[in-house]
Amino acid sequence: MNQTLPKIISLKVEASPLNGYDNHPIAAINDHVVRIATMSEPYHWHFHPNSDETFLVIEGELAIDFEGGSMQLGPGQMITVPRGMVHRTRPVGARSVNLTFELAQSESVSV
Numbered sequence: 443m444n445q446t447l448p449k450i451i452s453l454k455v456e457a458s459p460l461n462g463y464d465n466h467p468i469a470a471i472n473d474h475v476v477r478i479a480t481m482s483e484p485y486h487w488h489f490h491p492n493s494d495e496t497f498l499v500i501e502g503e504l505a506i507d508f509e510g511g512s513m514q515l516g517p518g519q520m521i522t523v524p525r526g527m528v529h530r531t532r533p534v535g536a537r538s539v540n541l542t543f544e545l546a547q548s549e550s551v552s553v
Contacts, residue, residue, distance in 0.1 A: 462482060486553075490550055514534055
């Protein structure tokens, strides 16, 4: 059987410098996707009606705002936001890079 070797993904390359917000997929696992988000500005308020969303901070600090308060994560920390919970993410400081894990067919509803 001839199989193709898996691809090595460089988080440093995927999180290249930018101003603004970039979020793109870097890997697929079964019916889920891993995305990398690089941000220097907040993302808008939204929720996912059909998927939980897990955030893992790899660079800088990330604030996640909820209707009832905020949480701040540093490198190596992670949190799962349950489906249906309204939230927004924003960098603490100049830049934040995080991985997100969610259903590949996740819906995003702006609030």
